[in-house]
Amino acid sequence: xxxxxxxxxxxxxxxxxxxxxxxxxxxxxxxxxxxYRQFPKQSLMLMATSNxxxxxxxxxxxEKDKFLINHASLTLSTLTVTSAHPEDSSFxxxxxxxxxxxxxxxxxxxxxxxxxxxx
Amino acid sequence: ILNVEQSPQSLHxxxxxxxxxxxxxxxxxxxxxxxxxWETAKSPxxxxxxxxxxxxxxxxxxSATLNTKEGYSYLYIKGSQPEDSATYLCAPTGYQKxxxxxxxxxxxxx
Numbered sequence: 001x002x003x004x005x006x007x008x009x010x011x012x013x014x015x016x017x018x019x020x021x022x023x024x025x026x027x028x029x030x031x032x033x034x035x036y037r038q039f040p041k042q043s044l045m046l047m048a049t050s051n052x053x054x055x056x057x058x059x060x061x062x063e064k065d066k067f068l069i070n071h072a073s074l075t076l077s078t079l080t081v082t083s084a085h086p087e088d089s090s091f092x093x094x095x096x097x098x099x100x101x102x103x104x105x106x107x108x109x110x111x112x113x114x115x116x117x118x119x
Numbered sequence: 120i121l122n123v124e125q126s127p128q129s130l131h132x133x134x135x136x137x138x139x140x141x142x143x144x145x146x147x148x149x150x151x152x153x154x155x156x157w158e159t160a161k162s163p164x165x166x167x168x169x170x171x172x173x174x175x176x177x178x179x180x181x182s183a184t185l186n187t188k189e190g191y192s193y194l195y196i197k198g199s200q201p202e203d204s205a206t207y208l209c210a211p212t213g214y215q216k217x218x219x220x221x222x223x224x225x226x227x228x229x
Contacts, residue, residue, distance in 0.1 A: 004162065036219075043123070044208070044219040093163075100168070105151045105212040110162040 006111030023094030029074035030096035125220035140223040142209030146190035153210040
């Protein structure tokens, strides 16, 4: 399968600061990248979908001004958690997508995730 | 696609035992179903993708079946090994939209 890297793997920050997480597809060009969040004992929840060169599409309930997504190239997407607060502490994971099934679904390749702790 | 249920949420099996998990999902607006294996501190790894009712896929000791009419998929592991210990996620996919189940956490005891 394809390789996706994600950095940092963990970060601790003070409340009010911003944190940037990078997601890179290392060996293929991803048409779409996805950002998920997982709270303890819950499933992966899609936050937003981003396509290279266009604005991200956010899921209902996800604040686009708080979770800034930039997808500047086919191999890099970034998620910036702005003015982070303790309730933003979570596990964030990205995936790089490649269309399959006659373009009806994305084959997704995941990064290892980022554990964010906001003090 | 909403209401993806996986059961059991966790289980322990002895090395050498066979086991299976269930993923159930609404059968409407279905395009594909993915199974992932997620080991601690690693990236989720795609095991299978199935699209057609009656699909069966196999990879070594792991296999999966799909019933799109009734909305379920089974994942089987034959002769479990400690390295099979992981969380197994199912993800049914609507048109370019995927929903994840909470996963089944498997612990294989040597």
